Amino acid sequence: MIKKIFFQLIFFNFFFIGEVFGAESEGMPQLNPEFWVSQIFWLTLTFGILYIVLSKLILPKISNNLELRKSQIQENIEAAEKQREDSETKLREYEEIILNSKSKAKNIFKEAREKTLKDISSKREILEKQIDEEIKKAEREINDLKKKAPEKINKIAIETSSEILKTLIGTEINNSSISAIVNDLSKKNEGKYYDN
Amino acid sequence: MAANPMTQFEVYRIGPEIKVGSFDISFTNASLFMVISTIAILLIFNSGSKKNSMLPNKIQLLAELSYTFVSKMISDTAGSKAKPYFSFIFSLFMFVLFCNMFGMIPYTFTVTSHIIVTFVLAAFIFIGVTIIGFIKHGFGYLKLFVPSGVPVILLPLIVVIEIISYLSRPISLSVRLFANMMAGHTMMKVFGGFVISLGIVGGWLPLSFSVALTGLEILVAFLQAYVFAILTCIYLNDALNLHH
Numbered sequence: 001m002i003k004k005i006f007f008q009l010i011f012f013n014f015f016f017i018g019e020v021f022g023a024e025s026e027g028m029p030q031l032n033p034e035f036w037v038s039q040i041f042w043l044t045l046t047f048g049i050l051y052i053v054l055s056k057l058i059l060p061k062i063s064n065n066l067e068l069r070k071s072q073i074q075e076n077i078e079a080a081e082k083q084r085e086d087s088e089t090k091l092r093e094y095e096e097i098i099l100n101s102k103s104k105a106k107n108i109f110k111e112a113r114e115k116t117l118k119d120i121s122s123k124r125e126i127l128e129k130q131i132d133e134e135i136k137k138a139e140r141e142i143n144d145l146k147k148k149a150p151e152k153i154n155k156i157a158i159e160t161s162s163e164i165l166k167t168l169i170g171t172e173i174n175n176s177s178i179s180a181i182v183n184d185l186s187k188k189n190e191g192k193y194y195d196n
Numbered sequence: 197m198a199a200n201p202m203t204q205f206e207v208y209r210i211g212p213e214i215k216v217g218s219f220d221i222s223f224t225n226a227s228l229f230m231v232i233s234t235i236a237i238l239l240i241f242n243s244g245s246k247k248n249s250m251l252p253n254k255i256q257l258l259a260e261l262s263y264t265f266v267s268k269m270i271s272d273t274a275g276s277k278a279k280p281y282f283s284f285i286f287s288l289f290m291f292v293l294f295c296n297m298f299g300m301i302p303y304t305f306t307v308t309s310h311i312i313v314t315f316v317l318a319a320f321i322f323i324g325v326t327i328i329g330f331i332k333h334g335f336g337y338l339k340l341f342v343p344s345g346v347p348v349i350l351l352p353l354i355v356v357i358e359i360i361s362y363l364s365r366p367i368s369l370s371v372r373l374f375a376n377m378m379a380g381h382t383m384m385k386v387f388g389g390f391v392i393s394l395g396i397v398g399g400w401l402p403l404s405f406s407v408a409l410t411g412l413e414i415l416v417a418f419l420q421a422y423v424f425a426i427l428t429c430i431y432l433n434d435a436l437n438l439h440h
Contacts, residue, residue, distance in 0.1 A: 027202075028202060028205065028378075029202060029203075029205040029206040029207065030205055030309070030310050030311050030312070030374070030378065031311070032207075034207070034220070035207040035209075035220070035222075035224055035226065036312045037219045037220055037221060038207075038220055038221045038222050038223075038224055038226075038227065039207070039224070039226050039227070039310060039312050039313055039316075040312065040316050041219075041221040042221070042223070042224075042226065042227035042230050042231075043230060043307075043313050043316055043317070044316075046227075046230040046231055046233070046234040046291075047230075047234075047287065047291055047317075049234060050234045050237060050238065050287050050290075050291055051283065051284060051287040053238055054237075054238070054241065054283055054286060054287045054290075055283030055284070055287070057242075058238070058241045058242055058245050059241075059263070059282070059283050059286060061245040061246075062241070062244070062245045062259055062260060062263045063263065064248075065245060065248040065256075065260070066260055066263065066264070068248055069248065069250065072250065
């Protein structure tokens with residue numbers, strides 16, 4: 001349907017061509033020489049003015065502007081290049097300094113560590129010596145006490161038993177017989193009390 | 197009723213009749229649009245070259261782009277020797293372009309749709325190029341008509357053809373521009389006439405054609421100005437760098 005209307009419209013257009021061109025045609029106005037001289041005159045005048053003004057005033061300015069900008073951009077690029085190089089050298093210097101200081105810091109740290117380690121080890125040796133001495137002393141005392149302990153205990157036992165017997169029986173008993181019993185008992189129970 | 201599509205090309209007098217001797221140089225609508233084009237070009241390029249900022253504004257960018265466009269066109273086709281003729285080709289290109297473009301505005305007059313205008317331009321170019329050729333190469337410029345590497349038997353024929361083609365340059369150059377502009381504007385007028393005569397029912401189709409044609413004509417307006425300028429460059433190249 002739409003297609004049909006479309007084609008009808010096209011044919012309709014051609015149908016009307018006669019009517020469109022219905023107005024009487026007088027040929028091309030371009031070939032009428034009435035105003036040729038006028039057109040040539042005005043063309044020469046306007047184009048001449050245009051050419052003179054453009055070539056003497058405007059175009060040199062534009063070309064000057066363009067060149068100025070070009071040279072300025074070139075200068076800026078060169079300056080930027082120079083600054084880039086500067087910054088690169090600065091960066092290299094900075095990296096060198098950083099590297100140097102890092103190694104220096106490492107050395108200082110190492111030295112300090114060694115020193116402290118030495119200090120610590122020497123102090124530790126002294127301390128260990130002292131501790132050893134103290135331990136030996138204590139052991140000696142302990143040994144002494146251990147050796148002396150049974151005798152003292154026996155003595156205390158003898159005295160206590162004689163006192164107990166005295167209060168129980170009322171008579172004094174010979175100390176030597178008691179001590180014989182105590183010694184006998186202590187020998188029998190030695191393992192029980194001093195099991196070290 | 198639709199008007200004759202050719203009436204848009206009619207030249208009529210604006211203001212009084214001016215006569216110099218027996219010549220009528222009255223100010224006409226054609227003169228008006230020549231003056232308008234010239235003033236528009238001068239205004240645009242003057243404001244485009246006034247101040248030089250590092251970052252060009254729109255009008256300055258337009259002027260500079262046109263400058264580099266034309267200068268590149270010349271150096272590409274005619275080489276570095278054509279530099280002194282840059283201003284002329286630039287003015288020529290801009291003048292033709294602006295006349296074409298002003299003609300695209302409805303109810304205006306297209307200066308370049310008149311054979312006499314384009315022919316005067318082309319004839320000026322032809323005569324100028326020929327003079328330049330003879331100044332640069334003397335009578336050696338006639339070697340242009342004798343291509344190298346052609347058999348002797350064919351030479352008379354080739355020389356005649358070359359001379360004819362050389363002499364027809366102003367005609368082809370002027371008729372190309374004039375015929376393009378006239379044909380385009382006539383077509384637009386015809387389709388515009390169809391819109392009126394078919395009315396609201398059938399007028400849409402020619403209207404859409406008219407819209408499309410307007411776009412095409414704007415392209416043609418630019419293209420023909422470009423072709424006119426580039427052919428001038430090519431003729432100039434023949435005169436400057438004789439390489440036949």
